[in-house]
Amino acid sequence: xxxxxxxxxxxxxxxxxxxxxxxxxxxxxxxxxxxxxxxxxxxxxxxxxxxxxxxxxxxxxxxxxxxxxxxxxxxxxxxxxxxxxxxxxxxxxxxxxxxxxxxxxxxxxxxxxxxxxxxxxxxxxxxxxxxxxxxxxxxxxxxxxxxxxxxxxxxxxxxxxxxxxxxxxxxxxxxxxxxxxxxxxxxxx
Amino acid sequence: xxxxxxxxxxxxxxxxxxxxxxxxxxxxxxxxxxxxxxxxxxxxxxxxxxxxxxxxxxxxxxxxxxxxxxxxxxxxxxxxxxxxxxxxxxxxxxxxxxxxxxxxxxxxxxxxxxxxxxxxxxxxxxxxxxxxxxxxxxxxxxxxxxxxxxxxxxxxxxxxxxxxxxxxxxxxxxxxxxxxxxxxxxxxx
DNA sequence: GTCTATAAACAGATAGAC
DNA sequence: GTCTATCTGTTTATAGAC
Numbered sequence: 294x295x296x297x298x299x300x301x302x303x304x305x306x307x308x309x310x311x312x313x314x315x316x317x318x319x320x321x322x323x324x325x326x327x328x329x330x331x332x333x334x335x336x337x338x339x340x341x342x343x344x345x346x347x348x349x350x351x352x353x354x355x356x357x358x359x360x361x362x363x364x365x366x367x368x369x370x371x372x373x374x375x376x377x378x379x380x381x382x383x384x385x386x387x388x389x390x391x392x393x394x395x396x397x398x399x400x401x402x403x404x405x406x407x408x409x410x411x412x413x414x415x416x417x418x419x420x421x422x423x424x425x426x427x428x429x430x431x432x433x434x435x436x437x438x439x440x441x442x443x444x445x446x447x448x449x450x451x452x453x454x455x456x457x458x459x460x461x462x463x464x465x466x467x468x469x470x471x472x473x474x475x476x477x478x479x480x481x482x
Numbered sequence: 483x484x485x486x487x488x489x490x491x492x493x494x495x496x497x498x499x500x501x502x503x504x505x506x507x508x509x510x511x512x513x514x515x516x517x518x519x520x521x522x523x524x525x526x527x528x529x530x531x532x533x534x535x536x537x538x539x540x541x542x543x544x545x546x547x548x549x550x551x552x553x554x555x556x557x558x559x560x561x562x563x564x565x566x567x568x569x570x571x572x573x574x575x576x577x578x579x580x581x582x583x584x585x586x587x588x589x590x591x592x593x594x595x596x597x598x599x600x601x602x603x604x605x606x607x608x609x610x611x612x613x614x615x616x617x618x619x620x621x622x623x624x625x626x627x628x629x630x631x632x633x634x635x636x637x638x639x640x641x642x643x644x645x646x647x648x649x650x651x652x653x654x655x656x657x658x659x660x661x662x663x664x665x666x667x668x669x670x671x
Numbered sequence: 672g673t674c675t676a677t678a679a680a681c682a683g684a685t686a687g688a689c
Numbered sequence: 690g691t692c693t694a695t696c697t698g699t700t701t702a703t704a705g706a707c
Contacts, residue, residue, distance in 0.1 A: 296690080311584050315503040317682060329684085330691050339683070385582065392645040393574065393582040395500050404648070411646045436662055442652045443659030446639030453638040454631060456581040457600045459593070463631045470632030473625055474663035485672080506700060518702085519673050528701070 297335045299325040304346035309387040313343055313394040313403075344402055350387050351406040355413055362417050368425020369475060372418065372444060376468045382461045385452040415441045432477060440475075447471045486524045488514040493535035498576040502532055502583040502592075533591055539576050540595040544602055551606050557614020558664060561607065561633060565657045571650045574641040604630045621666060629664075636660045 294302070303324035307316040318339050322332050336342040361375040388410050397403045419441035425431040447467050454463035483491070492513035496505040507528050511521050525531040550564040577599050586592045608630035614620040636656050643652035 312501075312503065312582060314501065315584060318684080319682075328692055330693080333684075334690055389639075389642045389646075390582050392642050393501060393579050395504060398645060398648070404646070407646050408648070411643055411652070415643075415652065434662075436659060439655040439659035439662065441659075442640075442643060442655035443636055443657075443663070446636045446643055446652075446656035446660075447632055448635075448639060449642040450578075450635030450637060450639030451631075453578045453581050453642075454600055454604075454635055456587060457578075457593070457596050459587070459597070463600070463604065463635075466628040466631035467635035468632075470625060470628035470630075471635075471660070471663070473623075473628065474632070474660070507702080508700075517674055519675080522702075523672055 296325070296327050296331050300327055300332055300335060300342060301345050301349060304342050305350050305387070308343065308346055308350070309384060309390065312390060313397050316343075318342075340400065340403065343397075347388075347391065347397075347403060348406050351410045354388055354410060358414055358417065362421055367430045368421050368428070369430060369472070371421055372475065373472055375418075376444070376448060376472065382452060382455045382464045383459065385456055386449060389449045389452065411445065415445055418444050431475065444471065485514070485516050485520050489516055489521055489524060489531060490534050490538060493531050494539050494576070497532065497535055497539070498573060498579065501579060502586050505532075507531075529589060529592065532586075536577075536580065536586075536592060537595050540599045543577055543599060547603055547606065551610055556619045557610050557617070558619060558661075560610055561664065562661055564607075565633070565637060565661065571641065571644045571653045572648065574645055575638060578638045578641065600634065604634055607633050620664065633660065 300321060303321050304316070307320055307324065311320075316339075318329070318332060321339075321342065322329060325332075332342070336345070358375065361378060362371055364371060364374065366374070388407055391397045391403075391407050397407070415438075419437040422431065422435065422437040422440055422444075426433060426435050426437060447470075451464035451467040454467060455461050457463075489510060492510050493505070496509055496513065500509075505528075507518070507521060510531065511518060514521075521531070525534070547564065550567060551560055553560060553563065555563070577596055580586045580592075580596050586596070604627075608626040611620065611624065611626040611629055611633075615622060615624050615626060636659075640653035640656040643656065644650050646652075
């Protein structure tokens with residue numbers, strides 16, 4: 294892997310583990326096995342390197358999610374597969390965690406890929422939900438757009454609860470709970 | 483307000499705005515209008531001051547939530563009132579944001595109040611949901627424990643989506659969506 | 672209790688040799 | 690392209706005067 298590639302990958306890891314504010318150029322260089330001169334030769338500075346790293350992480354996440362949604366199965370099966378796929382729950386979401394970084398949110402260029410990731414994700418899930426509703430797999434009264442935000446929020450909030458507890462249990466519960474509601478366990482009354 | 487109080491309050495604000503890693507003792511002192519000597523006289527250091535601030539924020543949040551849950555009304559009304567009460571959505575949750583701080587999570591003393599806050603919150607919501615189910619207000623098949631985690635996750639994830647978008651819209655959608663599911667809009671099929 | 676002085680280590684670069 | 694040297698400011702304190 295080229296030095297430039299190693300710098301980007303190291304930055305991706307550190308942004309995930311420690312966030313933007315908590316990541317120093319020095320730490321990036323050490324993890325990449327590159328000197329200072331190298332880093333400043335390939336990138337203008339920390340924000341520039343972070344932008345490359347964030348863009349790549351966002352794109353990877355988008356592609357990964359699309360795999361689940363374009364797979365065969367009912368709407369509920371696809372949403373379920375997406376929520377329950379293998380995840381590094383205790384590490385949290387590499388994109389979602391950036392929303393807690395004041396310097397990322399303050400920089401339009403850095404925030405844009407984060408914003409875009411969630412806009413697309415919510416939109417794609419809304420499509421799947423609308424499809425399921427129209428096919429009669431889901432309730433006729435279901436609001437696809439609002440519910441899509443709910444699904445993504447359960448995921449992002451599940452990470453928060455798991456990290457607080459240092460256990461995947463609350464994440465699993467949150468996912469189980471929303472899938473139960475979607476499946477209409479609330480029907481019997 | 484005493485100097486000690488001002489230091490704690492300034493720390494609470496800064497932890498909310500910038501997190502633990504992003505908050506320096508100097509910034510705390512400046513906002514509190516206190517000198518370095520003052521801060522180190524009242525507190526052993528940054529972790530000690532942060533502990534006092536986090537404990538207070540956690541306790542305040544717990545008390546605030548309890549107000550909604552002990553109010554009169556059906557289970558759904560109380561959950562709805564809790565989710566829709568006035569919130570500083572774009573600032574996010576002052577407790578939830580700490581889960582993204584590697585140094586807070588690494589320090590058992592600092593993580594404990596965060597963990598405790600969500601354990602209690604999930605437990606209290608599970609009680610309200612169980613009550614609603616037993617009274618026939620909610621579906622008989624509803625899982626109170628799992629659904630309580632879902633409700634809290636929607637809140638925490640809603641903050642994440644709102645910050646990414648710099649708009650309260652996705653937060654409102656996520657809340658609307660989960661309330662619709664709880665209310666059984668999924669019933670008609 | 673509060674203030675100023677001092678300090679070692681780190682953050683985030685820039686400059687120029689190789 | 691990579692390396693070392695240098696630099697300004699910040700971080701997180703400690704020491705001691707007032």
